[in-house]
Amino acid sequence: MNKLFILLILAIVACSPKVVTFSNSDVERASAKFPGSTLATLTEGHNLCKKYCVSCHPYTAPSARNEAKWNKILPKMVVNVNKKAHKQVINSLQEASILAYLVTMTNAQKK
Numbered sequence: 001m002n003k004l005f006i007l008l009i010l011a012i013v014a015c016s017p018k019v020v021t022f023s024n025s026d027v028e029r030a031s032a033k034f035p036g037s038t039l040a041t042l043t044e045g046h047n048l049c050k051k052y053c054v055s056c057h058p059y060t061a062p063s064a065r066n067e068a069k070w071n072k073i074l075p076k077m078v079v080n081v082n083k084k085a086h087k088q089v090i091n092s093l094q095e096a097s098i099l100a101y102l103v104t105m106t107n108a109q110k111k
Ligand code: HEC
Pocket: 049, 052, 053, 054, 055, 056, 057, 060, 065, 073, 074, 076, 077, 078, 080, 081, 084, 098
Protein backbone atom coordinates (compact mmCIF):
# COMPACT_ATOMS: atom_id res chain seq x y z
CA MET A 1 0.00 0.00 0.00
CA ASN A 2 1.02 3.51 -0.70
CA LYS A 3 2.55 5.37 2.28
CA LEU A 4 0.58 8.49 1.54
CA PHE A 5 -2.63 6.55 1.71
CA ILE A 6 -1.72 5.16 5.13
CA LEU A 7 -0.84 8.65 6.35
CA LEU A 8 -4.16 9.93 5.09
CA ILE A 9 -6.06 7.24 6.98
CA LEU A 10 -4.06 7.98 10.14
CA ALA A 11 -4.85 11.67 9.82
CA ILE A 12 -8.54 10.98 9.42
CA VAL A 13 -8.61 8.70 12.45
CA ALA A 14 -6.61 11.14 14.57
CA CYS A 15 -8.81 14.10 13.67
CA SER A 16 -12.19 12.52 14.01
CA PRO A 17 -13.95 13.53 17.22
CA LYS A 18 -13.65 11.05 20.04
CA VAL A 19 -16.84 9.26 20.77
CA VAL A 20 -17.82 10.01 24.33
CA THR A 21 -20.26 7.69 25.93
CA PHE A 22 -22.24 8.82 28.90
CA SER A 23 -23.17 6.41 31.65
CA ASN A 24 -26.68 5.85 32.96
CA SER A 25 -25.77 7.75 36.09
CA ASP A 26 -24.72 10.77 33.98
CA VAL A 27 -28.13 10.71 32.32
CA GLU A 28 -29.85 10.36 35.71
CA ARG A 29 -27.95 13.30 37.19
CA ALA A 30 -28.64 15.35 34.09
CA SER A 31 -32.35 14.72 34.08
CA ALA A 32 -32.70 15.36 37.82
CA LYS A 33 -31.39 18.90 37.35
CA PHE A 34 -32.37 19.50 33.73
CA PRO A 35 -35.68 17.74 33.13
CA GLY A 36 -35.93 16.26 29.64
CA SER A 37 -32.22 15.45 29.44
CA THR A 38 -31.41 12.21 27.68
CA LEU A 39 -28.36 10.47 26.32
CA ALA A 40 -29.08 12.29 23.06
CA THR A 41 -29.18 15.78 24.61
CA LEU A 42 -25.95 15.17 26.58
CA THR A 43 -24.27 13.98 23.40
CA GLU A 44 -25.61 17.00 21.54
CA GLY A 45 -24.23 19.36 24.20
CA HIS A 46 -20.86 17.72 23.99
CA ASN A 47 -20.78 17.78 20.19
CA LEU A 48 -21.77 21.45 20.08
CA CYS A 49 -18.92 22.31 22.45
CA LYS A 50 -16.43 20.39 20.34
CA LYS A 51 -17.68 22.12 17.24
CA TYR A 52 -18.12 25.73 18.35
CA CYS A 53 -16.09 26.27 21.51
CA VAL A 54 -12.67 25.70 20.01
CA SER A 55 -12.39 28.46 17.43
CA CYS A 56 -11.10 31.21 19.76
CA HIS A 57 -9.39 29.25 22.50
CA PRO A 58 -8.70 25.59 23.26
CA TYR A 59 -11.56 23.37 24.27
CA THR A 60 -12.45 23.87 27.92
CA ALA A 61 -13.30 20.63 29.66
CA PRO A 62 -16.44 20.63 31.83
CA SER A 63 -14.30 19.96 34.90
CA ALA A 64 -12.36 23.18 34.33
CA ARG A 65 -15.20 25.21 35.88
CA ASN A 66 -17.80 24.51 38.54
CA GLU A 67 -21.56 24.72 38.10
CA ALA A 68 -21.87 28.34 39.26
CA LYS A 69 -19.11 29.44 36.90
CA TRP A 70 -20.63 27.64 33.91
CA ASN A 71 -23.97 29.30 34.59
CA LYS A 72 -22.25 32.67 34.35
CA ILE A 73 -19.79 31.96 31.54
CA LEU A 74 -21.83 29.93 29.07
CA PRO A 75 -24.40 32.58 28.08
CA LYS A 76 -21.55 35.00 27.28
CA MET A 77 -19.75 32.38 25.23
CA VAL A 78 -22.87 31.48 23.27
CA VAL A 79 -23.14 35.17 22.36
CA ASN A 80 -19.48 34.97 21.27
CA VAL A 81 -20.16 31.96 19.06
CA ASN A 82 -23.18 33.55 17.38
CA LYS A 83 -21.39 36.88 16.91
CA LYS A 84 -18.44 35.20 15.29
CA ALA A 85 -20.70 33.29 12.90
CA HIS A 86 -22.71 36.46 12.16
CA LYS A 87 -25.84 34.43 12.67
CA GLN A 88 -27.47 32.28 15.32
CA VAL A 89 -25.71 28.93 15.19
CA ILE A 90 -26.54 28.00 18.79
CA ASN A 91 -30.18 28.53 19.76
CA SER A 92 -31.56 28.56 23.29
CA LEU A 93 -32.48 24.87 23.23
CA GLN A 94 -28.98 23.96 22.14
CA GLU A 95 -27.54 26.28 24.77
CA ALA A 96 -29.59 24.37 27.35
CA SER A 97 -28.09 21.08 26.10
CA ILE A 98 -24.59 22.50 26.40
CA LEU A 99 -25.22 23.77 29.93
CA ALA A 100 -26.69 20.43 30.99
CA TYR A 101 -23.66 18.64 29.56
CA LEU A 102 -21.12 20.95 31.23
CA VAL A 103 -22.84 21.02 34.63
CA THR A 104 -23.56 17.29 34.67
CA MET A 105 -20.01 16.38 33.79
CA THR A 106 -18.28 18.86 36.09
CA ASN A 107 -20.40 17.58 38.97
CA ALA A 108 -19.46 14.00 38.05
CA GLN A 109 -15.81 14.65 38.74
CA LYS A 110 -16.34 15.88 42.26
CA LYS A 111 -17.52 13.05 44.38
C1 HEC B 1 -15.61 34.40 19.42
C2 HEC B 1 -14.60 33.77 20.26
C3 HEC B 1 -15.04 32.78 21.33
C4 HEC B 1 -15.83 31.68 21.19
C5 HEC B 1 -16.47 31.14 19.91
C6 HEC B 1 -15.92 31.08 22.51
N1 HEC B 1 -15.19 31.79 23.40
FE1 HEC B 1 -14.85 31.32 25.34
N2 HEC B 1 -13.71 32.99 25.57
C7 HEC B 1 -13.46 33.93 24.58
C8 HEC B 1 -12.69 35.03 25.15
C9 HEC B 1 -12.21 36.27 24.39
C10 HEC B 1 -12.49 34.73 26.52
C11 HEC B 1 -11.75 35.53 27.60
C12 HEC B 1 -12.57 36.74 28.03
C13 HEC B 1 -13.82 36.39 28.80
O1 HEC B 1 -13.75 35.69 29.82
O2 HEC B 1 -14.91 36.81 28.35
C14 HEC B 1 -13.14 33.44 26.74
C15 HEC B 1 -13.14 32.79 27.94
C16 HEC B 1 -13.71 31.54 28.18
C17 HEC B 1 -13.68 30.84 29.44
C18 HEC B 1 -13.00 31.33 30.72
C19 HEC B 1 -13.91 32.36 31.37
C20 HEC B 1 -13.76 32.52 32.86
O3 HEC B 1 -14.30 33.53 33.37
O4 HEC B 1 -13.21 31.64 33.53
C21 HEC B 1 -14.38 29.68 29.28
C22 HEC B 1 -14.60 28.61 30.32
C23 HEC B 1 -14.88 29.67 27.91
N3 HEC B 1 -14.45 30.80 27.27
C24 HEC B 1 -15.68 28.67 27.37
C25 HEC B 1 -16.27 28.72 26.11
C26 HEC B 1 -17.30 27.83 25.65
C27 HEC B 1 -17.90 26.69 26.45
C28 HEC B 1 -17.60 28.21 24.37
C29 HEC B 1 -18.66 27.61 23.44
C30 HEC B 1 -20.04 27.77 23.84
C31 HEC B 1 -16.73 29.34 24.03
N4 HEC B 1 -15.97 29.63 25.12
C32 HEC B 1 -16.69 29.96 22.80
C33 HEC B 1 -13.82 33.84 23.27
C34 HEC B 1 -14.64 32.85 22.73
